Amino acid sequence: MSQRRRPTQVDIAHAAGVSQATVSLVISGGHASGQVAEHTRAAVLDAATKLGYTVNTAARSLKGGRNKMLGLYAFEPVFPVDQRDFYFPFLLGVEGATADFGYDLLLFSSVSSGERRIYSDGINRLKVADGCVLLGRHIDRSDLADLVNEGFPFVFIGRRELPGVELSYVAPDYVGATRDMVVRLTDLGHRRLAYLRPADQQEPTRDREAGFRAGVDEAGLPEQAVHEMPDDASDAEARLAALLERWLADGVTAVLIDPLEDDRTIAALERVAAEAGLRIPEDLSVAVLGGPMPSGPGGRDWTRFTLPREEMGRAAVALLLEILDDDTGPRRLSVACTAVDGDSVGRPR
Amino acid sequence: MSQRRRPTQVDIAHAAGVSQATVSLVISGGHASGQVAEHTRAAVLDAATKLGYTVNTAARSLKGGRNKMLGLYAFEPVFPVDQRDFYFPFLLGVEGATADFGYDLLLFSSVSSGERRIYSDGINRLKVADGCVLLGRHIDRSDLADLVNEGFPFVFIGRRELPGVELSYVAPDYVGATRDMVVRLTDLGHRRLAYLRPADQQEPTRDREAGFRAGVDEAGLPEQAVHEMPDDASDAEARLAALLERWLADGVTAVLIDPLEDDRTIAALERVAAEAGLRIPEDLSVAVLGGPMPSGPGGRDWTRFTLPREEMGRAAVALLLEILDDDTGPRRLSVACTAVDGDSVGRPR
DNA sequence: CCGGCTCAATAATACGTATAGAGCACACTA
């Protein structure tokens, strides 16, 4: 088929009997195109459609212009099944808002091979987009720092801090939500709590723990037990079984769990508790601090809080577009989590 | 924030005391870099790492033509909830394969406002990608024809025909799958069947109907009833109730349904049948010809066939990349559907 | 008749990279 090269602005200029500069003004000169006479403008557009012109994004972004494209980059794979339930609503929100604003969405997955790093092969693919929404718990700080240094506009979904840098994000109020959960448990009469967190040091993990400590403090309780669960979950069940035994010995009546992005830890806990003959919530109250928790029919309805994930995705896009228009300092947005009653929390025995 | 621009090859050249061309040879001259002396090469690489050089992809692809981007365009919105279950696996497959091949995926959603047309603003946005996967039942034929005329590489998911044009697609074998379903019903003893199809004239609709007629023919039955259900489903239930009554009067014992991309028609039929006191499959066998049919716990497990949707997405990408490498004639792929037993089909009363 | 003004369109240039071809130094051959 006609494999002739794509028509360029020069071709259009030639066809319409004007200069390339004029074509550029008509095609992409948002408000500057008011300088172009109406009949010229029409002639250019006519030639453009006739030749099937499309802007060359590479050239445009080389020059520094806008592509009407936003990017979405995830440090964790968004699509694999086990985490899909968690990340999908973000994608949904980002996609929806992007479309609403007349942009297209570029999913950066080419980098997904091996470790996910923006600069992994030395190049920064992200820049083909006008700006980018970032996502994921296990981020690479140096990549992020480089991104900031380049002045590339991006918004993180989730609170992220970098020493000496202010970056933009839309983040759930994990501190408040976790504190509220603690208060709820203590209101029910629980006095000995346990807290189970992943081993990482990311902000979401730290924020929840901070909320836990704040809640404990507020309730006037002494310091409570905090345990770490390594990311490598090969022996998760054995560890949980050991923890469970210890909790029972220590008189723990309620446990709060930071579930990461999937529900493996929760599922493992449920199995281990069942094996130990423990009923939830009669013998042990369990509160889940976020997570996907689809709570399909048949599954347990965990007492938890949820993130307004789709809205967060939309908000991130809105923030990003604000930054594109006016890059003065970072934009930040904190969103409240929603408490879900569930049936895994009760009064202590 | 240090708004300094990124180092370029010129900067490195300056630092290493060589020319920009030499830097380019070292950095990206795959086999041509053998021409560069070892000590020069080392000096360049040293300067590159020292300055934190990263390739500017925009410039590179401006020079080379390819963007390493594939597009995904859907004539129906992919993300809205009611059809999400149907389209999502395609997206999954397309995204996965795209990533595997080292490409990024551009979701064309900016056009989603109003009617979905590729050329809505006169210019063809799709071309920003190297090629495009198309999706959706209600396509715009003229847009498609224009796309072909431009020589733009694309692959349709689903069989599409254009008069005088050969286009590439990966399509499910609706004819065969539907015929098999008819055979199965007649093998069970059904002699009077009804067929319910959408009102459109798209290939998937026609193919299934063709399969139905083929199966009926093969079973040696006379012509069977075929009914249309308008897309506007405002009075769907009333229509279905009327149809149901008629089927009973005519002695119909089994009905085959082309469900479009959502399960509204099926859900409506189930309600109407229940209201009429009809049990499925005891009083009426129902076979579903495709559709999302998540069959979650609690829902009925419909007798149906399913499309290998994720694989189809992957295959479409593979075909597209073949075309990009070697654009000689259209590529076509037919994939078999998988029969799902389910419990909505039984022997006739 | 000229200076000052506005409106339209253009010429020129820069963005960062890849590559073809030129140039140069040196060694080897006839």
Next chain:
DNA sequence: TAGTGTGCTCTATACGTATTATTGAGCCGG
């Protein structure tokens, strides 16, 4: 010594767009 390679680096240019400065035309008032 002239001729022919060979090995390495450089010069020059093209890719397609956005933008700045400039030109030119037309008009008005003095």
